[in-house]
Amino acid sequence: MSRLIVALTLFVAGAAVPMAQDVGLPNKADSLKFAIIGDSGTGSSAQYSVAKQLIAARAAFPYEFVLMLGDNLYSGSGEKDYRKKFEEPYKPLLDGGVKFYAALGNHDNANEKMYKPFNMNGERFYTFKPRPGFRIFALDSNYMDRSQLDWLEKELAASGSDWKVVFFHHPLYSSGGTHGSDEELRAQLEPLFLKYGVDVVLSGHEHFYERIKPQKGIYYFVSGGAGKLRKGDVGKTSLTAKAYDTGYHFMLAELGKTAMNFQTINQEGKIIDSAVLPRFSDADKKKMAVTTPTIGPR
Amino acid sequence: MIRFFIVMLALAIPASTVRAQDKFENSPDARVLGDFKARVEKYDQLRNKADDAAPPLKESNDPAKIKDAQHGLAERIGAARAGVKQGDIFTPEIATVFKRLLRPEAKQHTTKEVLKEDKPVVLAFKVNGPYPDKQPVVTMPPNVLAAMPALPKDIEYRFIEKHLILRDARANLIIDYVPNAIP
Numbered sequence: 001m002s003r004l005i006v007a008l009t010l011f012v013a014g015a016a017v018p019m020a021q022d023v024g025l026p027n028k029a030d031s032l033k034f035a036i037i038g039d040s041g042t043g044s045s046a047q048y049s050v051a052k053q054l055i056a057a058r059a060a061f062p063y064e065f066v067l068m069l070g071d072n073l074y075s076g077s078g079e080k081d082y083r084k085k086f087e088e089p090y091k092p093l094l095d096g097g098v099k100f101y102a103a104l105g106n107h108d109n110a111n112e113k114m115y116k117p118f119n120m121n122g123e124r125f126y127t128f129k130p131r132p133g134f135r136i137f138a139l140d141s142n143y144m145d146r147s148q149l150d151w152l153e154k155e156l157a158a159s160g161s162d163w164k165v166v167f168f169h170h171p172l173y174s175s176g177g178t179h180g181s182d183e184e185l186r187a188q189l190e191p192l193f194l195k196y197g198v199d200v201v202l203s204g205h206e207h208f209y210e211r212i213k214p215q216k217g218i219y220y221f222v223s224g225g226a227g228k229l230r231k232g233d234v235g236k237t238s239l240t241a242k243a244y245d246t247g248y249h250f251m252l253a254e255l256g257k258t259a260m261n262f263q264t265i266n267q268e269g270k271i272i273d274s275a276v277l278p279r280f281s282d283a284d285k286k287k288m289a290v291t292t293p294t295i296g297p298r
Numbered sequence: 299m300i301r302f303f304i305v306m307l308a309l310a311i312p313a314s315t316v317r318a319q320d321k322f323e324n325s326p327d328a329r330v331l332g333d334f335k336a337r338v339e340k341y342d343q344l345r346n347k348a349d350d351a352a353p354p355l356k357e358s359n360d361p362a363k364i365k366d367a368q369h370g371l372a373e374r375i376g377a378a379r380a381g382v383k384q385g386d387i388f389t390p391e392i393a394t395v396f397k398r399l400l401r402p403e404a405k406q407h408t409t410k411e412v413l414k415e416d417k418p419v420v421l422a423f424k425v426n427g428p429y430p431d432k433q434p435v436v437t438m439p440p441n442v443l444a445a446m447p448a449l450p451k452d453i454e455y456r457f458i459e460k461h462l463i464l465r466d467a468r469a470n471l472i473i474d475y476v477p478n479a480i481p
Binding site for chain 2: 075076077078079081082083106107109110111114115116117121122141142143144145146147149170179180182183184185187188
């Protein structure tokens with residue numbers, strides 16, 4: 001019976017795509033609202049177009065903070081780079097008190113962790129609790145060494161029943177032709193995610209958008225198109241719930257008590273994906289971890 | 299009572315740390331890797347001294363201050379290590395062990411894939427010189443990191459092509475390297 005419920009839940013989550021355009025964000029007072037940008041720091045007109053939509057979206061959906069999934073500053077980390085690739089495009093948000101939380105990508109200088117507006121507290125991996133019941137973890141996937149893994153395990157273990165959202169640069173699952181899934185990283189991180197009940201994982205690196213079908217009870221998103229685009233790179237595979245690689249994009253997310261709502265929006269303000277994803281219970285996650293095989297390509 | 303404290307202390311040490319230490323402490327390479335560790339620690343002490351000589355790199359709203367602190371640190375370390383050459387930390391004996399440790403990992407298909415991604419195009423680099431900071435850094439596969447001894451904070455392994463680099467991430471400085479460390 002319980003297996004049937006798990007299968008039905010997975011089916012509902014996977015089947016959310018066709019009705020995605022009809023699903024708005026509930027915008028509830030007590031939910032956690034945030035935005036997500038990945039691979040943003042080019043300083044290009046595309047980055048500014050996405051930033052414009054990100055800023056406009058906040059009028060209707062007052063998100064508290066923005067998660068940056070790495071490659072925050074391409075091709076240098078001088079004063080001009082910070083200004084042109086971060087401070088100017090997001091100025092209205094920074095002036096409005098919106099906090100940005102950055103993870104490091106392979107194009108980032110490690111000393112970005114010292115830049116206060118990135119809120120990394122001088123560390124390449126860190127965690128924060130935006131409000132009771134929610135815990136966010138930022139990892140440095142460029143350098144997943146023992147000290148980081150030990151830290152992550154300790155922090156995950158201490159996070160109890162909170163919603164757990166983990167973000168970092170390299171995707172564990174991806175249908176990208178250029179990069180694809182990072183299997184070595186997955187071998188290190190996924191067991192911890194399963195053991196401690198991580199709910200949502202956000203990554204960039206691939207310059208497109210892909211919502212991955214739930215893997216062992218975890219929702220994975222690839223969102224690396226807020227400043228870079230690799231057209232035609234996402235091959236639709238058995239991993240894919242929804243893919244988009246013809247335009248730039250960002251994401252809005254809302255975590256409530258029992259579900260995550262999200263919208264993915266392109267540089268023209270068009271919603272390209274949205275859904276309500278139920279939060280799996282710990283018991284369901286444990287069952288799915290055992291019964292759901294890893295699917296999809298490399 | 300003493301026994302109680304010993305048991306508590308043992309429980310307080312994460313199992314993974316014990317595993318990582320044992321891996322090298324009980325291996326035939328323990329002496330050589332102990333030498334490597336001592337050389338890296340010596341560098342770390344030198345860096346701490348260089349750090350103490352000027353206002354430290356700390357969090358700031360001003361990117362120029364971060365960059366200035368990084369450059370200042372690199373200059374002080376560079377001056378303190380004047381005359382240093384390739385092989386001062388990765389001695390021939392240490393380099394041989396590292397090559398052997400890396401070989402099985404580097405042969406793995408998934409590792410090869412990661413190492414060839416976004417690799418920096420570097421025409422020249424040298425010990426005590428800057429790590430190219432306008433280029434992407436090569437992502438270090440976790441299995442490759444696990445094959446080598448752990449390093450102090452802000453000192454890391456990287457690759458430039460086939461060369462294993464020991465990099466000071468805070469000063470963005472190349473501390474030493476092993477030429478052609480992987481096939």
